[in-house]
Amino acid sequence: MILETLNLMHCNITSVVPEVMPTATVPILLLVCFLFLIWNYEEISSIPGPGFCMGIGPLITWRFLWMGVGQCLQLLHKMYGEFMRVWISGEETLIISKSSSIFHAWVQCIGMHENGIIFNNNPALWKEIRPFFAKALSGPGLVRMIAICVESTKNHLDRLENVTNGLGNINALNFMRQITLDTSNTLFLGIPLDENAVVLKIQNYFDAWQALLLKPDIFFKISWLYKKYEKSAKDLKEAIEILIEQKRQRLSTVEKLEERMDFASQLIFAQSRGDLTGENVNQCVLEMMIAAPDTLSVTLFFMLVLIAEHPKVEEDMMKEIQAVIGDRDIQSNDMSNLRVMENFINESMRYQPVVDLVMRKALQDDVIDGYPVKSGTNIILNIGRMHKLEFFPKPNEFTLENFEKNVPSRYFQPFGFGPRGCVGKFIAMVMMKAILVTLLRRYRIQTPKGRGLKNIQKSNDLSMHPNERQPLLEMFFMPRRNVDKCQDD
Numbered sequence: 001m002i003l004e005t006l007n008l009m010h011c012n013i014t015s016v017v018p019e020v021m022p023t024a025t026v027p028i029l030l031l032v033c034f035l036f037l038i039w040n041y042e043e044i045s046s047i048p049g050p051g052f053c054m055g056i057g058p059l060i061t062w063r064f065l066w067m068g069v070g071q072c073l074q075l076l077h078k079m080y081g082e083f084m085r086v087w088i089s090g091e092e093t094l095i096i097s098k099s100s101s102i103f104h105a106w107v108q109c110i111g112m113h114e115n116g117i118i119f120n121n122n123p124a125l126w127k128e129i130r131p132f133f134a135k136a137l138s139g140p141g142l143v144r145m146i147a148i149c150v151e152s153t154k155n156h157l158d159r160l161e162n163v164t165n166g167l168g169n170i171n172a173l174n175f176m177r178q179i180t181l182d183t184s185n186t187l188f189l190g191i192p193l194d195e196n197a198v199v200l201k202i203q204n205y206f207d208a209w210q211a212l213l214l215k216p217d218i219f220f221k222i223s224w225l226y227k228k229y230e231k232s233a234k235d236l237k238e239a240i241e242i243l244i245e246q247k248r249q250r251l252s253t254v255e256k257l258e259e260r261m262d263f264a265s266q267l268i269f270a271q272s273r274g275d276l277t278g279e280n281v282n283q284c285v286l287e288m289m290i291a292a293p294d295t296l297s298v299t300l301f302f303m304l305v306l307i308a309e310h311p312k313v314e315e316d317m318m319k320e321i322q323a324v325i326g327d328r329d330i331q332s333n334d335m336s337n338l339r340v341m342e343n344f345i346n347e348s349m350r351y352q353p354v355v356d357l358v359m360r361k362a363l364q365d366d367v368i369d370g371y372p373v374k375s376g377t378n379i380i381l382n383i384g385r386m387h388k389l390e391f392f393p394k395p396n397e398f399t400l401e402n403f404e405k406n407v408p409s410r411y412f413q414p415f416g417f418g419p420r421g422c423v424g425k426f427i428a429m430v431m432m433k434a435i436l437v438t439l440l441r442r443y444r445i446q447t448p449k450g451r452g453l454k455n456i457q458k459s460n461d462l463s464m465h466p467n468e469r470q471p472l473l474e475m476f477f478m479p480r481r482n483v484d485k486c487q488d489d
C-alpha cells in the first residue's frame with residue numbers, strides 16, 4: 001500500500017519537476033529509487049511477514065507496545081500464517097506456532113539475557129547454574145515438597161481472614177501467592193519472612209519484567225520512562241539479599257551442617273569454593289523464590305475459577321480423592337493414581353495457560369520447517385496457540401475429553417521443552433496436586449455470580465497474568481461440611 005502511495009506521488013512529482021527542479025534531479029531520483037529497490041530486494045525473505053522496507057517493518061515493535069504482544073501476535077498469525085517473521089526492537093524475530101517447527105527449534109536455539117537462570121543467554125554460565133536448580137527441584141526435595149505444601153495450605157486455610165475482605169470474599173490469587181512463596185521459602189531458603197511484603201514486591205517485579213521485556217533500546221535511553229520499573233526490580237533484589245545475608249550468618253554459626261543442605265546453602269558453599277560469584281548466588285535465590293509465586297500461583301488461581309465453573313469435573317475429582325486417598329493427607333505414592341486430577345491440571349494449562357510464549361535465539365544457521373533461519377535470529381514459540389490448533393478434539397472448549405486419549409508430548413508443552421524447558425515441571429505437578437487436594441477437601445469454590453474466566457482481564461499480554469485490580473480475583477470458599485449439610489437438608 002505504501003509503495004503504491006509512493007508511486008502515485010512519484011507521478012505527480014515528475015509532472016511538476018521540470019518547472020521547479022533542474023533536469024539533473026530526475027536521474028538522481030531514479031538512482032535513489034533503484035538503490036531503494038536493491039536494498040529491499042536484499043531484505044526479501046522466503047519467510048512470511050512484514051519486510052524491513054526501509055525501517056517500516058520494525059515499526060511493528062511499536063504495534064506490540066500499544067496492542068500488547070498476545071493480541072498483536074494473533075492478528076499477525078491471521079495475516080501471515082503459523083510461521084512468520086516480525087521485527088522486535090529492530091531485530092528479526094520468528095514467531096512459530098506449529099508443533100513440527102517447535103520441535104526442531106529447541107535443538108538449535110537457546111534463551112536470552114545474561115543473569116541467574118531464567119533468561120540467562122550465556123550458555124556456559126547457564127550450564128553451571130542449571131544443575132543447582134535441577135537437584136533442588138527433584139529427588140528428595142520433590143518428595144519433601146509434598147508434605148510442605150500440605151502443611152502450608154492447611155496453615156493458610158486456618159488464617160483465611162488475612163485474605164478475606166469485609167464481604168467475605170477471598171483474594172484467591174494472593175492466597176495462592178502466599179502459599180507458593182511460603183513453600184518455596186521452606187524448601188529452598190529457610191529464613192522467616194514477611195509474606196505480604198515479599199508477595200507485593202514479587203508482583204511489582206513481574207509487572208516491571210513484563211513491561212520492559214520487549215521495549216526497544218530507545219526506551220532505555222530515557223530514564224524517567226523506566227525508573228519506576230527499575231525501582232521495583234531493585235526493591236525485590238534488596239529484600240532477597242537481606243534474607244540471603246541472614247542465611248549466610250546462620251550457616252557460619254552452625255556447628256554441624258544439616259544432612260539436607262537446601263538450595264541456598266548449596267549455592268553459598270559453591271561461592272565459598274570460588275565456583276559462583278555472590279551476585280550470581282543472589283540472583284539464583286531470587287529466581288527460585290519467584291518462580292512458583294509467579295507461574296504456579298496464577299495457574300492454581302485459574303484452576304479454582306475453572307473448578308467453580310465446572311461442577312461435574314469437581315465432583316469427579318472429589319470422588320477420585322476419596323477413592324485414592326480417603327481421609328489422610330496426600331503422599332508421594334498417590335500422585336500417579338490421581339488420573340482425573342492430572343487430566344484436569346493438563347486441560348487447565350492448555351485452555352487457560354499462564355505462559356504461552358517461549359523464547360529462543362538461534363545459535364547457528366539452520367532450516368526450520370523449510371525456512372532458512374540465520375544464526376542470531378530471535379524466535380518466539382507460540383505454544384499457547386499451538387495448543388489450540390493441533391491434535392485436541394475440542395480445542396476451543398474446556399473439557400477433560402481433550403486428555404482422554406494419550407497426548408503425544410510434541411502437541412502439549414505447557415512447561416516448554418528441551419534442555420531449556422522448565423526445570424520445575426515435575427515439582428510443579430506435585431505441588432499443584434498437593435495444594436488442590438488439601439484445599440478442595442475442606443472448601444468448595446464459588447466465583448461471584450455472573451463472573452467467570454471470560455471476565456478476566458489480563459494485565460499484560462505477554463503472560464496471562466490477571467489484572468490485579470479486578471473483582472474476579474475474589475472468590476467464596478465454602479466449608480465442605482456446611483455445603484454437604486445444606487445438600488442433605
Ligand code: HEM
Binds near residue numbers: 111120291418425
Ligand atoms: C504451572 C507451573 C509452571 C509453569 C506453567 C511453568 C512454565 C515454564 C516455562 C514455559 C518455562 C520456559 C521453558 C522454555 O523456555 O522452554 C519455564 C522455565 C523455568 N521454570 Fe517453570 N513453570 C512452572 C513452575 C515452575 C516452578 C514451580 C519452578 C521452580 C520452583 C519453575 C522454575 C523454572 C525455571 C528456573 C525456569 C528456567 C529454566 C531455564 O532457563 O533453564 N517453574 N517454566
